[in-house]
Amino acid sequence: MDKDFYKILPPRKGVSFDFKEMWDYRELLYFFIWKDIKVRYKQTAVGALWAVIQPFFTMIVFSLFFGILAKIPSDGLPYPLFYYSALLPWTFFANALIHTTNTMVENQRLITKVYFPRIFLPLSSVLSGLLDFFVASSILLLMMVFYGIVPHWQILYFPLFVLLTIVTALGVGLWFSALNALYRDFRYTVTFIVQFWMFASPVAYPSSMVPAKWQWLYGLNPMAGIIDGFRWAVLGKGNPPGITFLVSFTIILILLGGGLIFFRKMETEIADRV
């Protein structure tokens, strides 16, 4: 019984992060992720298949319309492979945003009744999408075998780009989830933002279509650098990370840092408000 006193104080001006506490609560993060996955897989009859259906059918539609009909260049790659390799990170990112936006509101009963590090809600929403991501990745592997594409040494960068996708999704997700808790009609704009964002990213076209002098501007969209890098790492074609990537990377760090601060500032207010 020689425990220390824990001190509860009014929120202070600055922003601080209690990493020790998050570490103490780490099992809860695991349980949140576990719950998300379990519930999602229980609710859909097709379960894991759903993870594949979404990117796979989009890939077919894109190949037909953008590829075969509109003849948009694909850096010399077979259309299905070209689209699928981008849809993989994109689907993860888009789903993560949509889930994360709602998480604070969906869990408001929890937030007003129990204390835990609030950041676990958006964090677990993002991370629980990883299972779907890996299931969908296996299809990419099968497609590569089918088209006889052997990965180059760049494949070693694959984990890095997965990590960057997670970080970007979290960075944006933190903003969105806090905004949605403050302004609850925010989520209606998210569907629109996500759609718009996809066409601003090299999913349906190669980023080489963007003129070289605008590449840095294009990089302001962090998903541009990531998706480019993804294709490059997996398929060995397309642009190796360059100016676009550097700009994207900087933006990702800014988004995450800003998101963390904004979320942290808002989380106190959210418990009083929801």
Added chain:
Amino acid sequence: MCEKVLKINNLGKKYFIGERVSYTALRDVLVSKLKAPFKKAASREKNFIWALRDVTFDVNDGDILGIIGRNGAGKSTLLKILSRITRPTTGSAEIRGRVGSLLEVGTGFHPELTGRENIYLNGAILGMHRTEINRKFDEIVAFSEIEKFIDTPVKFYSSGMYVRLAFSVAAHLEPEILLVDEVLAVGDAGFQKKCLGRMSEVSREGRTILFVSHNMHAVRKLCSRAIFLENGGIEAAGEPGTVINNYLSRVKDAQLSQVWEDMAAAPGNDAIRMHKVQIQLTEDEAEQLTVWTSFKIEFYFWNLEPGLKLNLSMRLYNFENILLFNSTSVFESHWHGKPFKKGLYKSTCYVPGKLLNDGMYYIDLLFIKDTTTRVCHFDNLLTFEIGEEEASRPGKWYGKYVGVVRPFLQWETEYIADPAHETKNV
């Protein structure tokens, strides 16, 4: 034994009101910005209330502290700060040991998950480690008495089973400091008994409990100390009997009516806000509320959610906490079954005279939608006293009438026959 486990110093909490009435729509913010781009966002700085102010007290290890006070006095706010759900505006609280509460019974249960899965999830949410849950798992299941259904999704549970399982998890948390807020308001009598039982167990183990309740009987029985909160401040503290008497005498002053002028600060939620409750005598000659007088209870409330098909459900308790009856407005003829527009309403419940015994009573009020779903509930909305009626006591006996009610029943005695015929004719 007399070590301090909780030190609360000048604790204060300011709430901006209006915030809870309806959330802000981004659309509205943008529109107002477009209309007047240089005007600062409507200043809410003026609209606040101190839900808690300058609260200072200590709690010793093993104390059972009762916290009493009227609706909106700040009791729940105090517990919310101590459980770290919200942060104070001023002051500090220092806590030693794990804080657990019976206030979040069942939060975080997911209907799609099985009982077993929910035990783990809920346990983790309440702050238990997996090894700890493993260790206590069998005990939790046994306590909840739902062994057979442990691998069934809880959406198939009856509400009784659901509450039992949820309570069982919360009860096995074994915190050093247990916070209990109005548990007596939820669940049935059996559940209440279980809660109280668990509380006395915890207290026998020497742990500390903070117990918020409107049930004076329970506070008197269980608590070693009590504080009385009024308008966010401590009005009295000390030995439970004295504090309760202080509270009751204060409540008595305000009896027969309670008014909340400011809608934003009135008790309620996004759908319903109370405005006023009052008791009025219905007979002109009557001057006092006694066992013989009939009276009416008027509930004035704001409905903020258009389209609700509301009915009221009132529960009358005496001070031994016995529920006398539950009466609902479903046979009311003007509004029942119709969608309520936004606005202020008055519902009146008529209580006949010559029914209740003398003594103190309090009422709980529930707002129900579609005759099935609870929209809002108010515990101990009004406390009142029914006095003795001299005329009701002819004769020479002046003791207390026993019994929960004192209905004025009709009696008839007849002369049948003289003793000689006694057995033949009956």
